[in-house]
Amino acid sequence: MDSLVSSIKIAGSGMAAQTRRIQVVAENIANANSTATVAGGDPYQRKIISFVEELDRKTGANLVKTSEVARDNSPFRAEFDPASPYADESGFVKLPNVNAIIEMADMREANRSYEANLQVIKQVRDLISMSVDLLRAT
Numbered sequence: 001m002d003s004l005v006s007s008i009k010i011a012g013s014g015m016a017a018q019t020r021r022i023q024v025v026a027e028n029i030a031n032a033n034s035t036a037t038v039a040g041g042d043p044y045q046r047k048i049i050s051f052v053e054e055l056d057r058k059t060g061a062n063l064v065k066t067s068e069v070a071r072d073n074s075p076f077r078a079e080f081d082p083a084s085p086y087a088d089e090s091g092f093v094k095l096p097n098v099n100a101i102i103e104m105a106d107m108r109e110a111n112r113s114y115e116a117n118l119q120v121i122k123q124v125r126d127l128i129s130m131s132v133d134l135l136r137a138t
Contacts, residue, residue, distance in 0.1 A: 004131075006061040007124045013063035014117040017051055020066045021110040024049045025103050032098040040088035044096040046072035072097055 024047050031044035052067040074097045082091030 002059065004124050004128055006056075006059040008121055009056060009059055010061050010063060011117040011120040011124070013054075013065065015114055015121075017064045017066050018110045018114040018117065021049050022107060022114070024069055025107045025110065028096075028098045029100060029103045029107075031096055032100050032103070034096060035084070035086045035093055037086075039086055041086070041094070043076060043094050044098070045076075046074070046096060046098045048072050 028046050034044045036043045047069050048071075049069050050067045051064050054063050054065045055061075056063050076097050077095040078092045079095055080091055081087055081093045084093045087093050
């Protein structure tokens with residue numbers, strides 16, 4: 001039973017990590033077309049999330065955790081729009097370094113990982129239930 005409970009903890013930590021990843025991706029998508037608040041300033045900078053392995057001393061299971069949300073240092077996009085109040089002296093407006101296609105792929109991958117962890121929890125729950133039923137029958 002301990003290994004089954006550990007499996008639930010591991011899958012639960014994966015779900016929590018993927019939930020945080022989905023939040024970061026959603027924030028990136030929401031700000032994909034935002035501009036700087038001052039002329040020539042920097043716009044929203046894409047965020048990326050990192051995962052680390054953490055030992056659960058109680059169960060001995062290796063859990064996944066989010067370690068940090070960092071800024072993506074790739075260059076900003078530039079669009080020529082001299083009429084914009086946010087344009088620099090050359091007439092270019094800096095746009096976020098967010099690529100909606102990449103963000104949607106990240107979102108899909110995070111969603112699938114979340115669903116896979118959810119299926120693990122469902123399967124373990126069924127195994128525990130069957131084990132209890134077997135113990136009752138004897």
